[in-house]
Amino acid sequence: MNFSYEAQPMRVVFRPGASVSATAEEVRRLGLRRVLLVSGARGSDTARAVADSLGELCAGLHTEARMHVPVEVADRAVEVAREAGADGCVAVGGGSSIGLGKAIALRTGLPLIAVPSTYSGSEMTPVWGLTEHGAKRTGRDPSVLPRSVVYDPELTLSMPVPLSVTSGVNAVAHAVEALYAPDTSPLVSLMAEEGVRAMTAALPEIAAEPSSLEARGRALYGAWLCGSCLGATTMGLHHKLCHVLGGTFGLPHAETHTVVLPYALAYNAPAAPEAIGALDRALDTDNAPLALWTLSGKLGAPRSLAQLGLAEADLAVAAEQVAGQAYANPREVTHEGALAVLRAAFAGDTPRV
Numbered sequence: 248m249n250f251s252y253e254a255q256p257m258r259v260v261f262r263p264g265a266s267v268s269a270t271a272e273e274v275r276r277l278g279l280r281r282v283l284l285v286s287g288a289r290g291s292d293t294a295r296a297v298a299d300s301l302g303e304l305c306a307g308l309h310t311e312a313r314m315h316v317p318v319e320v321a322d323r324a325v326e327v328a329r330e331a332g333a334d335g336c337v338a339v340g341g342g343s344s345i346g347l348g349k350a351i352a353l354r355t356g357l358p359l360i361a362v363p364s365t366y367s368g369s370e371m372t373p374v375w376g377l378t379e380h381g382a383k384r385t386g387r388d389p390s391v392l393p394r395s396v397v398y399d400p401e402l403t404l405s406m407p408v409p410l411s412v413t414s415g416v417n418a419v420a421h422a423v424e425a426l427y428a429p430d431t432s433p434l435v436s437l438m439a440e441e442g443v444r445a446m447t448a449a450l451p452e453i454a455a456e457p458s459s460l461e462a463r464g465r466a467l468y469g470a471w472l473c474g475s476c477l478g479a480t481t482m483g484l485h486h487k488l489c490h491v492l493g494g495t496f497g498l499p500h501a502e503t504h505t506v507v508l509p510y511a512l513a514y515n516a517p518a519a520p521e522a523i524g525a526l527d528r529a530l531d532t533d534n535a536p537l538a539l540w541t542l543s544g545k546l547g548a549p550r551s552l553a554q555l556g557l558a559e560a561d562l563a564v565a566a567e568q569v570a571g572q573a574y575a576n577p578r579e580v581t582h583e584g585a586l587a588v589l590r591a592a593f594a595g596d597t598p599r600v
């Protein structure tokens with residue numbers, strides 16, 4: 248064995264009802280007195296309930312989070328945090344709200360508490376993202392890692408089934424790439440395999456019974472594990488494809504991950520036999536890319552980039568952007584290779600290893 252592993256300093260509270268019953272305790276534990284709550288417009292009712300539970304610890308509610316964190320949205324949020332005299336930030340919502348909280352933390356150094364309502368996994372990572380001039384930039388900085396994460400399966404009950412499925416596959420994608428990342432390690436591999444197993448078992452149950460708190464809890468547990476994997480490792484081809492498709496072409500995040508993952512995995516499979524072995528065990532299959540494609544299709548997720556609104560003419564531009572960046576991937580990414588993955592995902596073909 249040959250690896251290094253750095254544990255991320257954060258506290259996790261996981262229990263139904265915790266968003267309202269435990270967030271104030273986490274704020275006090277960090278010695279904070281005036282936190283700014285951030286959320287998206289659609290999640291503002293939930294964020295308001297959390298704000299009410301904080302009482303005078305809450306310095307204000309800012310409900311302008313948007314997907315992929317446009318830089319002007321980040322600028323405005325930083326201004327609001329400064330004007331409110333906030334000494335910390337609580338992000339309530341999906342990856343977009345947490346992303347905005349991270350943008351505030353990155354610029355101001357304010358500590359962040361995350362209360363996730365989707366399975367994006369962002370709450371477990373020191374990864375930030377910002378979109379400017381039609382391109383998404385990502386980076387790692389310890390200052391954006393939430394100090395505390397409050398997981399409340401009850402918050403996820405309102406997620407519609409289509410978002411639950413695609414958000415769940417977004418989480419699975421973190422585990423998939425962590426398994427073949429250059430900085431993977433035995434602990435990450437264990438978390439990744441268990442995260443994929445938990446999430447992919449929970450999603451069909453959620454689709455059949457969206458109000459099952461038991462299934463929601465197991466999916467959120469999977470999201471925690473998969474997010475932890477992303478936080479501990481370097482992203483590869485799959486995430487880069489999705490960042491280009493989201494940042495440059497405005498495609499929706501979780502849906503894009505869901506469409507692309509089977510093809511990116513099929514491309515990498517010949518160069519990542521151990522990762523494929525772990526995924527085969529987790530999915531109880533001998534063809535992990537096909538199993539992922541079948542699962543999301545059965546649960547009604549979009550199947551192709553064409554369905555998500557990408558134009559065929561954009562494929563070559565996207566391939567050029569992906570192949571033009573240097574990043575870790577188990578298999579060399581050529582322009583032709585990236586284009587082949589994108590073409591298959593555009594058409595929604597059966598993935599071929």
Ligand SMILES: NC(=O)c1ccc[n+]([C@@H]2O[C@H](COP(=O)([O-])OP(=O)(O)OC[C@H]3O[C@@H](n4cnc5c(N)ncnc54)[C@H](O)[C@@H]3O)[C@@H](O)[C@H]2O)c1
Pocket residue numbers: 287288289290313314315316340341342343344346364365366367368369370372374375376402403404405406407410414417477500501
């Ligand atoms: N930095 C990281 O580590 C990381 C990891 C994953 C995703 N992300 C980022 O997160 C963003 C995507 O996050 P997302 O997929 O969670 O989407 P999102 O946060 O944009 O949420 C999608 C939609 O669902 C709504 N929603 C959220 N929770 C809900 C709930 N419980 N019930 C009903 N509706 C709900 C939101 O209001 C929004 O309209 C992207 O910008 C992506 O880049 C970052």
Ligand SMILES: O=C(O)CCC(=O)CC(=O)O
Pocket residue numbers: 315346374375376377385417486489490
């Ligand atoms: O915060 C970001 O936007 C970058 C990290 C990320 O998006 C992970 C993912 O693609 O799911």
